[in-house]
Amino acid sequence: MIEVKSLSRHYGDFLAVDQLSFKAKQGEILGLLGPNGAGKTTTMRMLTGYLPPSSGTALIDHHDIVRDSVETRKRIGYLPERVPIYPDMTVRGYVLFWAQLRGTKEAKSRTDMVLKQFDLYTRKNTLVRHLSKGLKQRLGLAQALVHDPPVLILDEPTIGIDPQQVIEVRDVVKELGKQHTILFSTHILTEAEEICDRVLIIDHGRIVAQGTPQQLQKEIYSTQYYVQVGGGKTADVRALLQSISGVAEVSAEKDGFLVKSTANEDLRAAISTSIVSAGYTVLEIHQRRSTLEDIFLAAIKAAPGAQAGKKAKR
Ligand SMILES: Nc1ncnc2c1ncn2[C@@H]1O[C@H](COP(=O)(O)OP(=O)(O)OP(=O)(O)O)[C@@H](O)[C@H]1O
Ligand SMILES: [Mg+2]
Incomplete structure (x- = not known):
């Protein structure tokens, strides 16, 4: 049509x-x-x-x-x-x-x-x-x-x-x-x-x-958590977060970390337990629903050659 x-x-x-x-x-x-x-x-x-x-x-x-x-x-x-x-x-x-x-x-x-x-x-x-x-x-x-x-x-x-x-x-x-x-x-x-x-x-x-x-939700939307941890070296905390089952990606954001997950279940409990077991403290943890911007960023990042020709000339 x-x-x-x-x-x-x-x-x-x-x-x-x-x-x-x-x-x-x-x-x-x-x-x-x-x-x-x-x-x-x-x-x-x-x-x-x-x-x-x-x-x-x-x-x-x-x-x-x-x-x-x-x-x-x-x-x-x-x-x-x-x-x-x-x-x-x-x-x-x-x-x-x-x-x-x-x-x-x-x-x-x-x-x-x-x-x-x-x-x-x-x-x-x-x-x-x-x-x-x-x-x-x-x-x-x-x-x-x-x-x-x-x-x-x-x-x-x-x-x-x-x-x-x-x-x-x-x-x-x-x-x-x-x-x-x-x-x-x-x-x-x-x-x-x-x-x-x-x-x-x-x-x-x-x-x-x-x-x-x-499909898009499954493939692109990742659940995200913002986590701020007291104690521990950045690299160690990052490795710890990365090791949690269901965690896909960890990146630094502001004074904490952005933890991305493709799992359906809520990972907040697992994240806090790991942090506390390692002897650190949880200063802040909250779930963040993917915004359209996150999805764009994920989609644009994934698109082959996406960075080329944003303002392509004739
Ligand atoms: N008549 C025009 N002359 C020059 N540039 C234009 C013209 N119309 C649109 N553009 C540019 O083309 C691009 C696409 O605009 P378009 O209006 O199609 O976007 P859109 O997805 O509908 O955005 P919005 O959500 O704001 O409605 C924008 O960068 C806009 O500035
Ligand atoms: Mg428009």
């Missing part, structure tokens, strides 16, 4: 998307996970026909985005990062406008249908400028779905809305994902875990890791 083939985009000399290739099937929610500036929006804008690729292409429902952009646009519903707002339009007028622009059959009845679906029908005559952020986001989703496209491209749909609305939007996306192909960007790890069938982690315009959230 979405097949991206070696897609790249330069802004001047800056390479924002670097030969990205991936596929997403019908009924699949594919997460594009990456920090600010990773190239998520640039990728989505190319797929939706708002930005021409510098090289490479993609197929949407077997239609080429470069050669056949009219056909591909009809097949995509796009929720951009910043929903373009026409403040003086009514809610209904806004959705109808997008429906007609895309040549949707029975535009009026489709408009009313999506307004009902997103609980906006009772506000159909409200001016867009009077909607709250959360409602604007729902309006953006209604607009994206009005022409009943098989593919949905949603650029950080939960950003800037309140927790209740976040839950609602996530539920809507999960439901839509049963029928549609969805490309969903976020920089929130837990969100990707909750919603996506598969995740691509991108950084500097490249895929640095991919898999189901469970």
Whole structure:
């Protein structure tokens, strides 16, 4: 349904998307996970026909985005990062406008249908400028779905809305994902875990890791502990920590150590017991959930040749 083939985009000399290739099937929610500036929006804008690729292409429902952009646009519903707002339009007028622009059959009845679906029908005559952020986001989703496209491209749909609305939007996306192909960007790890069938982690315009959230968790997420020890030489304490069963890696951090583990069980008790048995004291020990940054660092470190070409020139 979405097949991206070696897609790249330069802004001047800056390479924002670097030969990205991936596929997403019908009924699949594919997460594009990456920090600010990773190239998520640039990728989505190319797929939706708002930005021409510098090289490479993609197929949407077997239609080429470069050669056949009219056909591909009809097949995509796009929720951009910043929903373009026409403040003086009514809610209904806004959705109808997008429906007609895309040549949707029975535009009026489709408009009313999506307004009902997103609980906006009772506000159909409200001016867009009077909607709250959360409602604007729902309006953006209604607009994206009005022409009943098989593919949905949603650029950080939960950003800037309140927790209740976040839950609602996530539920809507999960439901839509049963029928549609969805490309969903976020920089929130837990969100990707909750919603996506598969995740691509991108950084500097490249895929640095991919898999189901469970696979990534197993392969990349390591549980980490920060441990500060009283007594003992650094090298000795480090060797001691390293010898604990389940410990994968020990590194110095601030006045203590960062202990990484791939084990599922909590190692805090084992760590403190070892330290105390060796005659040292535990000054501090706490578990740290891997942050997105840790995962990036692990993924980038593991990616072959990853250090080359961060700011590749043409
Ligand atoms: N029009 C532009 N001109 C020049 N550079 C740009 C332009 N748009 C984006 N960039 C740069 O390209 C890189 C990728 O940007 P992009 O917006 O695609 O990232 P993103 O992953 O969507 O980030 P965010 O999480 O902040 O939305 C960034 O370094 C950004 O500064
Ligand atoms: Mg973005």
